[in-house]
Each structure stands twice: as C-alpha cells, then as structure tokens.
Amino acid sequence: MLPHPHLPFHTVRRNAAGPRWVNAFALWATLACSAASVAIADDTPWVESCRIDSFRLRADFAVGAHDTLLDELGGLRRDVSQTLGIETTQQPVDLYLFGDRTAYESFLQRRYPKVPFRRALFIKNSVSRVVCAYRSEMFDVDLRHEATHALLHSALPRVPLWIDEGLAEYFEMAPAERASGHPHFESLASDEARPVASLASLERKVKLVEMGRDDYRDAWAWVHFMLHGPREAHEELVGYLAELADGKEPEPLSLRLARRFPDVEHQLVQHLAHYQHLQLARAISAPATTGTAGHR
Ligand SMILES: [Zn+2]
Numbered sequence: 001m002l003p004h005p006h007l008p009f010h011t012v013r014r015n016a017a018g019p020r021w022v023n024a025f026a027l028w029a030t031l032a033c034s035a036a037s038v039a040i041a042d043d044t045p046w047v048e049s050c051r052i053d054s055f056r057l058r059a060d061f062a063v064g065a066h067d068t069l070l071d072e073l074g075g076l077r078r079d080v081s082q083t084l085g086i087e088t089t090q091q092p093v094d095l096y097l098f099g100d101r102t103a104y105e106s107f108l109q110r111r112y113p114k115v116p117f118r119r120a121l122f123i124k125n126s127v128s129r130v131v132c133a134y135r136s137e138m139f140d141v142d143l144r145h146e147a148t149h150a151l152l153h154s155a156l157p158r159v160p161l162w163i164d165e166g167l168a169e170y171f172e173m174a175p176a177e178r179a180s181g182h183p184h185f186e187s188l189a190s191d192e193a194r195p196v197a198s199l200a201s202l203e204r205k206v207k208l209v210e211m212g213r214d215d216y217r218d219a220w221a222w223v224h225f226m227l228h229g230p231r232e233a234h235e236e237l238v239g240y241l242a243e244l245a246d247g248k249e250p251e252p253l254s255l256r257l258a259r260r261f262p263d264v265e266h267q268l269v270q271h272l273a274h275y276q277h278l279q280l281a282r283a284i285s286a287p288a289t290t291g292t293a294g295h296r
Pocket of ligand 1: 165
C-alpha cells in the first residue's frame with residue numbers, strides 16, 4: 001500500500017493584525033434570523049454541553065461515539081488558520097447537534113422558521129454564528145463543512161462564494177483524507193465528467209442558487225490546486241485572502257494565477273490527474289469497503 005500523503009500542503013503564519021472582524025450580512029443574509037430570535041429561551045433537552053476550542057457545543061445525544069470528530073473540530077481552526085494564513089477569531093461558534101432529523105427539523109422550525117431545510121446549516125447574523133446538523137450518514141462531513149464556513153466568516157469581512165464553498169469542501173474531509181481522499185476525485189474520473197470550469201466563471205457566481213453540484217467540485221479543485229500544487233499558486237491564495245482580511249477588494253484569483261501560470265488550466269488538469277492516480281493506487285491496494293456516500 002502506498003504511504004498516504006499527510007497534508008503536503010503549504011502552511012503559512014502571518015502576524016495577527018488585531019481583530020479584523022466586521023459584521024458582513026451579504027452572503028448569508030438570506031439565512032440569517034433576527035437578533036431577537038437568538039435570545040429565545042431554548043427548551044431542547046441537551047444531553048451534552050461543552051466547549052471545544054472556539055466551538056460551544058450542545059447535543060441532544062451522547063457524543064462519545066464521535067470523539068474523533070470532536071477532536072478534529074478542535075484542530076480545525078488551527079488548520080484553517082495555518083493553511084490559509086488568516087487569523088480566525090476566538091469569537092465562539094454555537095454548534096447545535098441532533099441525534100435525528102425529526103429533532104433537528106423541530107429545532108430549526110422553532111429557532112429559524114424562515115430558513116429553508118438543508119441537512120446542515122451555517123447561520124450568521126450580527127450577534128452570533130451558529131452551525132446546526134443532525135446525525136445523518138454524512139454527519140462528520142457536514143459538520144466539518146459548516147464549521148469551516150463559520151471559521152472563514154470569523155476571519156474575513158467578506159468571503160466570495162466560490163472560495164467559501166471550495167474551502168469548505170476541502171476542509172470537510174478528515175485531515176488525513178484532504179489531500180487525496182475526497183470523493184470529488186472519483187467524480188472527476190467518471191466518463192461523464194465535464195471539465196473543471198474556469199476560475200473566472202466560478203468567480204462570477206454570487207448567489208447560492210447559481211452553484212450547481214459541479215460548481216462545488218470545481219471550486220474545490222481550484223482550492224486543491226492552490227493548496228497542493230505549485231508554491232506560487234499557494235502564495236497567490238494567501239495574498240488574496242490577506243487582502244480580503246484587511247477589507248480590501250483584491251484582484252481576482254483568476255487574474256493572479258493567469259499572470260503566474262500562462263497555462264494554468266493545463267496545470268490544473270495535470271495536478272488533478274496526479275492526485276487521481278494516487279487515489280486509484282490507494283483504492284487498488286486497500287481492502288474492499290462499503291462505499292462513501294456522495295455529498296451534494
Ligand atoms: Zn457550504
């Protein structure tokens with residue numbers, strides 16, 4: 001069996017420049033509840049209540065079976081910060097976890113009656129950041145995905161949609177699976193797979209309804225290229241996010257990458273093919289398992 005690549009991404013550290021958090025409603029405004037509703041008395045019979053790093057967790061079930069996941073959550077803020085060179089705040093994120101869909105839906109109905117149903121949610125308003133999820137078959141992935149959104153929005157006053165989703169798709173995997181274990185590699189290898197969309201076309205999408213299933217995969221692919229591809233690509237990503245964190249309007253990454261790599265789309269294809277081969281080699285050498293459920 002080939003050795004599994006352990007996060008061969010480029011990590012960076014930037015000096016903290018003080019709190020940069022500025023409340024931004026733009027992206028998540030449609031999901032935001034009123035500040036008043038946050039203060040509604042909560043009658044959910046919580047079984048667990050604890051704090052993990054910046055996450056305040058409440059669960060209506062015993063979370064013991066998910067110890068590993070919770071340990072990972074504790075490291076997620078560090079991973080996001082070190083990988084992207086952004087300073088996530090210690091401002092708490094409230095995690096509400098449910099043992100089944102019925103209890104989850106009931107909670108959402110009481111707390112956020114206007115929010116459309118999704119299997120997991122990140123909800124942001126002027127006073128709180130909340131992640132809600134229930135124990136579906138994709139519970140672990142969903143929780144890491146939404147928690148990543150919460151961390152990004154704690155570090156950046158504005159998070160462009162494509163990179164918000166691309167990074168959430170990347171960090172939704174367990175740490176050891178991020179480099180070469182994402183099901184998106186299988187999707188790309190399919191005979192019916194269409195080529196990855198250009199970065200410029202993803203940058204033009206500003207509403208969630210514009211993001212189709214393939215767009216999540218494509219956003220992830222560009223993020224993967226910048227985290228595991230050429231160091232110069234990672235430098236561009238870090239520089240771009242630093243300008244966002246400082247409240248600037250950075251030059252689009254599509255232009256930054258094109259200047260560094262005139263053949264960037266070709267390099268992306270080669271990069272993904274390399275990691276697809278890695279994943280294929282792992283699949284061949286690994287014992288048969290039950291498959292991984294698809295995500296979005
Ligand atoms: Zn998302």
